[in-house]
Amino acid sequence: MTTTVDFDQVEVGTQLPSRDYRLQRVDLIRYAGASGDFNVIHWSDRVARDVGLPGVIAHGMLTMAVAARTVTEWVGDPGAVTEYSTRFTRPVEVPDDDEGASIEVTGVVSDKLDGRRVRVDLTASVRGEKVLGAARLVVQLA
Amino acid sequence: MPLDEAFVGRVFPAREPYLVSREKIREFADAIGDPNPAYRSVEAAAALGYPDIVAPPTFVVVLSRAATEVIIFDPDLGLDYASVVHGDQAFVLSRPVLAGYVLVATPSVEKIRTAAGNDLLSLAVHIVTDRGEEVAIVRSTLVARSTRQVPA
Numbered sequence: 001m002t003t004t005v006d007f008d009q010v011e012v013g014t015q016l017p018s019r020d021y022r023l024q025r026v027d028l029i030r031y032a033g034a035s036g037d038f039n040v041i042h043w044s045d046r047v048a049r050d051v052g053l054p055g056v057i058a059h060g061m062l063t064m065a066v067a068a069r070t071v072t073e074w075v076g077d078p079g080a081v082t083e084y085s086t087r088f089t090r091p092v093e094v095p096d097d098d099e100g101a102s103i104e105v106t107g108v109v110s111d112k113l114d115g116r117r118v119r120v121d122l123t124a125s126v127r128g129e130k131v132l133g134a135a136r137l138v139v140q141l142a
Numbered sequence: 143m144p145l146d147e148a149f150v151g152r153v154f155p156a157r158e159p160y161l162v163s164r165e166k167i168r169e170f171a172d173a174i175g176d177p178n179p180a181y182r183s184v185e186a187a188a189a190l191g192y193p194d195i196v197a198p199p200t201f202v203v204v205l206s207r208a209a210t211e212v213i214i215f216d217p218d219l220g221l222d223y224a225s226v227v228h229g230d231q232a233f234v235l236s237r238p239v240l241a242g243y244v245l246v247a248t249p250s251v252e253k254i255r256t257a258a259g260n261d262l263l264s265l266a267v268h269i270v271t272d273r274g275e276e277v278a279i280v281r282s283t284l285v286a287r288s289t290r291q292v293p294a
Contacts, residue, residue, distance in 0.1 A: 002190045027175065034166075034173035036208055040224050051225050051287060060228030061207075065174040065200040072199065077190050078178060079238030081199040085281075087230040137199075 004076035007116040007141040016074045016107035016120065021066045023058050023092065024100030031062045045096065057091040063103060063131060064088075067124045070105045071137050080140045082117070087133035092126050101126050116141050145220050145254045145261045145286070153250040154212050159272050160205050164241040167197045174198060187240075197239040202247075203231075206267035206280035209247035213265060214284065221263065221286055229262060229283035236276040244272040252281070261286040 028042050037059055040047040045055045064086055072078040094101045104125045111119040122135040164184075171181035179186035180196050187195045214221050239245070246269070253264035262283055269278040 021175065027173075031173045034170045035204055039226065041227070047224055053227075057227075061200060061203050061231065062174065064231060065176075065198060068199050069174075069176050072176075072178065078180060078198055079190065079192065079196050082235050083233065084199055084235075085230070085232035088228045091227065 002077050003080045003140070003142045005074065005141050007112070007118065010109055010112070010118055010141065012109055012112060014109040016070055016109075018104065018106040019070045019073070021069070021103045021105065022100055023062065023066070023094050023103065024098075025056065025094055025096050027100070028056065028058055028062065028094055031059055035059065035061060037061065053091060054093050056094055056096070058094050058101065060088040063092050063124060064135075066103060067105045067122050067132060067135060068137070070107045070122060071120055071139060074107070075139055075141070081137055082140055083138035084136070086122075086135035088131070089133040090126075090129055090131045092131050103131065110136070113138065144256065145263060146218055147254050149213065149216075149219055149251045150254050151251065153248060154209075156246050156248040157209055157212075160245045160247065162197065162239060162241055162243045162245060164195045166204070167195050167201065167241055170201050170204060171198055174200075192238065192240055195241040197241075199233065199235065201239055202233065202235075202245075202269055202278045202280055205245055205247040205269060206249075206278075206282075209249040209267050210265050210282075213249055213251060214263070219263075221261075221284070225287050226284045227287060229285040230281075231283075232281045234279045236278060239277065243277070245269050245277060246272060259288040261288075 107122045110121040120137045124132040248268045255262050264283045267280045
């Protein structure tokens, strides 16, 4: 465990650098292949609309993984994450165009815990609307 | 169609042990667009103190999702997978996952309930190494949406 963030230098309210991540259709295809989740709503507009969605949506797990980068890039060591949970409050529609969807992620230290651990709360928004709810991680710091 | 509540509390058999490979970690890191060298280079992982390439925090979903297929595709459960969206997800990670680990994932059904006309299926997957060391508990809730249009 070799994090670049020292527990003693962090306070409740410390902001993590915010990030923007763009997802396009090809990213959904790639994630489907790597994760094994081939749910049709992640690649077929026809089926997505048939089940009442606006169109193809990103895997919730892809959004969750992308959002975690805000923390792993801050802390320097991806193995420092010991807990990570979220609700998926709004589907991330990824249109079949050159823009795709842009996910804006912010993070803040919300609590200091025993054992030099901190809790980080994330927000993830697409076009100003939150797509993750109560997204929280526990991170082991140096 | 409501889900079969007889599934609640059932623990299902684990798949065969899963060998975590460097190539799969790299593929997963590529798929989440994360350029972190510790997902690709033994030297970069060693600089963080790991004896081999380390996996991203959500990597174990590769195992946990596959482990739940025995549940979600069981016709007796009555889940229409195309109508499913992801409600929530939680990982408790006891140790970082490294290339070379052999992992065993055991799935179970924790809860089935109905909310706003949707069926909610809460699953848990317990992941240990082949030596019985704790690795992760992965929980997820799948929401079978009731808005699926039935062709006339």
